[in-house]
Amino acid sequence: MFQKWTPRGAAPIALAVGLYAIPAMAQAQQAAAPIVLEEIIVTAERRSTNLQDTPIAITALTAEDLREKGVVDLKGVADATPNFQMTTSGNGSGGSNFAQLFIRGVGQPDFIITKDPAVGIYIDGVYLARAPGAVLELLDIERVEVLRGPQGTLFGKNTSGGALNISTKAPSDEFGGVAELRVGNYGRMDVGGSVNVPLVEDKLALRVSALSRDQDGYYKRLLPSADGTKRNGNDVNVRSGRATLAWTPTDTLQVTLSGDVTRERQAATDYQAVGIFNTAAAAPNIELYNRVVLAPQGLTYDNRWVAPKPWTTYSTSTSYANSDVWGVSGVVDWDPGVIGVKSITAYRDLDVRSKADADGTPADIVASAGISVQQHQFSQEFQFSGDAFDDRLNWLVGLWYFEEKAQDTQSSRQLVGLVExxxxxxxxxxxxxxxxxxxxxxxxxxxxxxxxxxxxxxxxRYDQMRLGNRWLDGSSYAAFAHAGYKVTDAFSLTAGARISKEKKDFRYYEVRPLQNNLVSFNNVTAGDTWDVFTPKLGAEYKFDSNMMAYVSWSKGFKAGGVNGRPTRADLFNTFDPEKLTAYEAGFKGDFFDRRLRLNLAAYFSEYNDIQITRNTTDSTGAFIRLETNGGDGEIKGLEAEATALLAEGLTLQAGLGYTDFKFTKLLPQQATAGTILLSLKNELPFVPKFTGNLGLTYEVPVSADGAAVRLRGDWRHSSSYFIDIDNTAAVAQDAYDVFDGRITFVPAAGGWELFLAMSNIGNKAVIANGVASPANGNQMVTYKPPRMTYGGIRVTF
Structure with a gap:
């Protein structure tokens, strides 16, 4: 029995095969039932539109796409999307729930509350402001839309790279549900499900979902931990749930209340040393540490502590990555027929704590008592929309308010025991x-x-013990408008604008315990207010009902902030918002009676006041942290995505991305004597020039009554890229290829399915994150998961 699929993607080989095969197959099956690609509805323009009619570069992954690819959280979404990178646990934090996202080269490689992300995450229209706690479990998801390019008009601040627009499944009038069990290597055990219950016919419905995920850590500790155990890093312990109540008192009014909660109690991300240097010339502090602290113990800090292979470490510190995240929201949608009114009210709260062995060795070169982040936010958005002039004009205007309070506590020490x-x-x-x-x-x-x-x-001079507390009090106000006008049935114009006011106040308090609890930063304050205008102009032309082309000009911004880890008083400085102006041209088309879908985009971006983070040294070899505006640059790139129905049951999908960045100007860099400055040749972190993905799904009938086996294979590729702005070769990622596979048995009667899958079949070691610290003589990385196998059963009712 044939089923319709809606995966996405494009690669040259795939397109060549598809274009060659489709006409012949179409002729051979003229008498058969039509096989077509399904229409995909997205809300990238804050209203429901057909993906193929929406003039934005979008990768839309449905619930079926996510399931077939084995995606359980946001990290898996990046693997299926051109020019999209995602990682976690930046700056040696060990926080496996600290999201770091990069689209088209624009992102944020840190988690600290004094810096904002550049890719916005929205779930059911609610903005998630902070990286900690943002590695969302994709629980009962209807669709994930990855919007590439600045979305500053409709989505607002911190979307200069793009946005993730996530829609959960809404309650419906039919009773039903799903339950799923997965078991796999490393002791994996996932149990989850959802149930939809109509409470009052056509008026009131409730949907509840829950998830439990457990897995042992895949990072093997070669030495006992400080607590006497050998608990491996990078394990999984997640509990998550969501409840949504939808009330429809009339045909024109719907009220939706939703609440979600996630609890994680995990071992932190482990790091492993890949390079250690300890000479007076290369790392003067480490030479002194070896001589004064370790030599009397018969020890030394050198390359013996470089891990022998990926996914192994000499880390010994007790580690954890815990989080408690919850939120509630209320959406009122009233459409009396002339002007539609929508209100989105939300409150979210997070408490995230992590502690990691930040040097990957038994030596206390970098020690931490842990990091904690607490944040709560409130947001309110009003939207007013309608159509005019015989539906030639569609328009939307809105108001947005956002406020947050956050505290970030970090207790760290480097070169433990040296001052004593x-x-x-x-x-x-x-x-x-x-x-x-x-x-x-x-x-x-x-x-x-x-x-x-x-x-x-x-x-x-060698006192590197700091107990720091950071506070953020922030607010945002915005008014926006967006309109599309059909000049003719084929030609349309789009215009939009957003005026944003961003206000941030920071406070920092730091104690130096080794100096009689000297208060080195006594509630020092910094802050600023920024007014930002982010317009958009565009034009679209529909060649026919299946093909359209568009051009657009748009702006986006990432909010300014402050250096939240100052190592000296003069480094506690604010920095300005970074701004991006993008020029884009795209094409979307369905061909061969909607058996081939091809979407293309080309873009050029002017990237100004780029915010950078550096771990570097001064002339004495002392560690200093720089967070500032580094300069201006240019980004250009291409994207192609396609889906081809090659035959009944045979679907090919592929994606290709190209991104090229270069600095065009460097701003005066805040530093001291001895600090190596950036050059125009430096590249941004997590920006591979090429990314690609290719997937093939084939459903094979295995019985006359309609039972089938569905085979799925995926390949993804990335060219090399750097992890840090200093372009340290030791922690850079080489080009790589990764393969995944899945087999699913679907009985004729439906209602359940069995599956067996393997990810990273070749056991390829791919760097997830890395830290290079010249002051501490170490270079560390942590790798993405090794080969994983799992199987399970999924039941629908």
Whole structure:
């Protein structure tokens, strides 16, 4: 029995095969029932439109797409989308629930509350402001839309790269549900399901869903942890639920109330060392640490602690990645027939805590008492929409208000034990890095620059213990309008604009325990207000009912912020919003009686006041953190996606993305003597030039009564890319290819299915994130999951 599929994608080989095969197959099956691609409805323009009529570069993944690809959270969405990268646990945080998203080269490689993301996440129209807790479980999802390019008019701030528009399944008037069980390697056990219950016929319905996911960690610890166990990193322990109540008192009014909650209790993301350097020239602090702290213990910090292979680590610190995230929302949709009115009211709260071994070795080069982020937000949006001039004009205007309060606490220490060892040594008896030992004899007669002694102020140069608290109080106001006008039946114009006011106030408090609890930052404050205008203009031309082309010009912005990890008072500085202006041309078409779908886009973007984060050093070798506007650049690229129904039951899908970035201007860089500056040749992190994906689904009848086996294979490719703005080669990712497979048995009567799947069949080690710290002489990475196998049963009723 044939079923319709709606996957997406495009690659040159796939297109060539599809274009060659489709005409012949179409002729051979003229007498058969039509096999066509289904229409996909999206809400990228804040109203329901056909994907093929929407002048935006969109990858739309349906619930079936997500299931066939084995996608359980947002990380899997990126693998199926051209020019989209997603990772977690930036800056050595270990936070497996800290989302970092990049679309068309624009993103945010950090989680700190003093910096905003560049790709907005929206779930049922509600904006999620923070990276922590944003690796969403895709629980009872109707559709995920990846909108590429700035969405500053309709979606607002922090969408300069694009937006993820997620729609959950709505309650309906029919009783039914689904339950699914998955088991796999590493002790995987997933149990989930949903049920829809009509409470009052045609008036009131309730939908409830729940999920439990558990899996042992795939990162093997080679040494016992500090707590005496060997709990492997990167495990899974998630509980999630959602309830939605829909009330429809009249044909023109619907009220929807929704609540969701997610709880995670996991081991943190483990890191492994891939490079260690400890000479006075390369890492003066580490040379001193080896000499003063480790040598007396018969130890040394060197390449012996480089992990022997991927997914292994010498980490020993106790780690965790815990989160409690919940939210409620209310949507009122009233459409009396002239002007539609929609209100979206939402409140969300998160409490995220993580602790990781941030150097990947048993030495306490980088130690942490943990990171905690608490944030709550309120948002209110009003939309007014309608049609005019015999439906030639469609329009939407709106108002948006958003406020949040957040606190970020981080207790960290580097070079643990060094200051204590220096204080315990005789006065002026230890030579600084790069200085001959004879210069500072044990008699204490060395020059004033020598280290050692209980009261020697020089020792404090190596005090890297900080207990910091950051507070954010932010608010946003916006008014926006968007309209489309059909000049003729074939030619349309689009225009929109948004005026946004962004206000942020920051406060920072820091204590230095090794200096008698010196308050180094005593509730210092910084803040700013920004007014931003983000317009959009476009034109579309429909060649016929199946083909259209469009051009657009649009702007987006990512809010400004402050350096939230200042290592000196002069580094506690604000930075401006980054802005992006995009020029785009696209084509969307269905061919061969809707058996081939091809969507293309080409773009050029001017990227100004690019926000950057750097872990670097000054002339003394001391660690400093820079967060500032780095300069301006240009991004150009191409995207192609296609779906081809090659035969009954045989579907091919593919995607191809190309992105090329270059700096055109560098702003004066905040630094001190000894800091290596960026150059125009530096590349942005997580920006591969090429990304591609290819999938093939084939449903094979296995019995006369209609039972079938569905075979699925996926390939995805990425060219090489850097992980950090300094383009450190040791933590860069080489080009790679990954293959996945799935087989599903579908009985003739339906109602259930059995499946068996394997991801990363070739066991390819792909870097998920990395940190290079010159001051600490280490280069670390963490890898995406290795080969995973799982199987299960899915029951519908």
């Amino acid at each position: 060892a220096l204080r315990a040594a005789p006065n002026r008896s230890i030579a600084p890095p790069g200085v001959a030992a004879s210069t500072c004899p044990a008699t204490g007669t060395g020059p004033a620059s020598c280290l050692g002694g209980a009261n020697n102020a020089n020792n404090l």
